[in-house]
Amino acid sequence: MNEKVIDIHDLYKSFGSNHVLRGIDIDVHKGENVVVLGRSGTGKSVLIKIIAGLLQPDAGTVNVLGQEVDKLDSVALRELRLKVGFCFQHGALYDSMTVGENLAFPLKRNTPNIKQEQVKRMVSVVLEAVGLAKTIDQMPSELSGGQRKRIGIARTLILRPDIMLYDEPTAGLDPITCTEINNLINEVQRRFHTSSIIITHDLACAKQTGDKIVVMKEGKFVKQGNFEEVFSTQDDLIKEFYDYNFIQ
Numbered sequence: 001m002n003e004k005v006i007d008i009h010d011l012y013k014s015f016g017s018n019h020v021l022r023g024i025d026i027d028v029h030k031g032e033n034v035v036v037l038g039r040s041g042t043g044k045s046v047l048i049k050i051i052a053g054l055l056q057p058d059a060g061t062v063n064v065l066g067q068e069v070d071k072l073d074s075v076a077l078r079e080l081r082l083k084v085g086f087c088f089q090h091g092a093l094y095d096s097m098t099v100g101e102n103l104a105f106p107l108k109r110n111t112p113n114i115k116q117e118q119v120k121r122m123v124s125v126v127l128e129a130v131g132l133a134k135t136i137d138q139m140p141s142e143l144s145g146g147q148r149k150r151i152g153i154a155r156t157l158i159l160r161p162d163i164m165l166y167d168e169p170t171a172g173l174d175p176i177t178c179t180e181i182n183n184l185i186n187e188v189q190r191r192f193h194t195s196s197i198i199i200t201h202d203l204a205c206a207k208q209t210g211d212k213i214v215v216m217k218e219g220k221f222v223k224q225g226n227f228e229e230v231f232s233t234q235d236d237l238i239k240e241f242y243d244y245n246f247i248q
């Protein structure tokens with residue numbers, strides 16, 4: 001786990017007078033799952049949008065897979081984005097397409113000459129990887145919340161990204177389904193050798209998926225380490241966060 005796939009130093013981002021990120025340092029090594037834990041509005045989504053090149057930083061360096069994201073031209077940025085998979089909170093599936101069509105869509109858009117046979121094969125590989133092979137002809141509206149999340153992950157995986165960015169992967173799910181999604185995140189890490197940033201305010205998700213956890217408050221990281229290291233502290237900020245999750 002030595003190679004760094006994400007290396008961020010002294011990152012700042014404001015929207016007008018709203019100073020969202022105030023000097024963030026973070027690195028993610030190859031094959032590592034890093035959880036960014038923080039309450040609503042602390043800037044977690046802004047952070048991963050900057051990593052994905054969807055937002056520009058105001059100051060600091062953002063190196064992703066050896067490239068400075070904010071210095072890339074549009075062609076290079078597009079290429080980099082293919083290697084950085086963004087799993088949106090609500091799956092972002094097209095309601096008018098079947099599951100199979102939803103999965104084929106990013107493949108066809110990014111590799112226009114791809115053969116239909118190969119599309120079929122890759123769709124079935126990712127569907128099988130998320131445990132939903134039987135849903136291929138179903139519409140998204142027929143799926144449960146947990147199934148939609150799984151299909152959202154499959155749709156990101158189909159482009160075989162090196163990095164997965166998960167935005168609140170367990171939001172709105174019951175505890176058992178949360179555990180299933182957390183297991184899937186770990187399975188994706190093992191099977192597809194991805195490195196991940198998982199942003200969440202769910203402590204169970206952090207505990208189950210995080211090789212490293214960073215706790216974010218008001219645009220800064222206030223603590224980092226493995227779960228036990230982070231939560232063994234008497235620090236009021238951390239205790240407040242633990243209490244907020246009601247798992248003592």
Ligand SMILES: Nc1ncnc2c1ncn2[C@@H]1O[C@H](COP(=O)(O)OP(=O)(O)OP(=O)(O)O)[C@@H](O)[C@H]1O
Binds near residue numbers: 020039040047
């Ligand atoms: N494009 C934008 N323009 C203006 N302000 C923004 C923009 N994106 C985010 N913000 C602001 O940045 C702050 C942090 O938002 P962000 O979505 O990163 O929080 P979060 O920690 O991910 O919270 P949540 O868990 O609720 O998603 C908020 O005050 C939000 O209003």
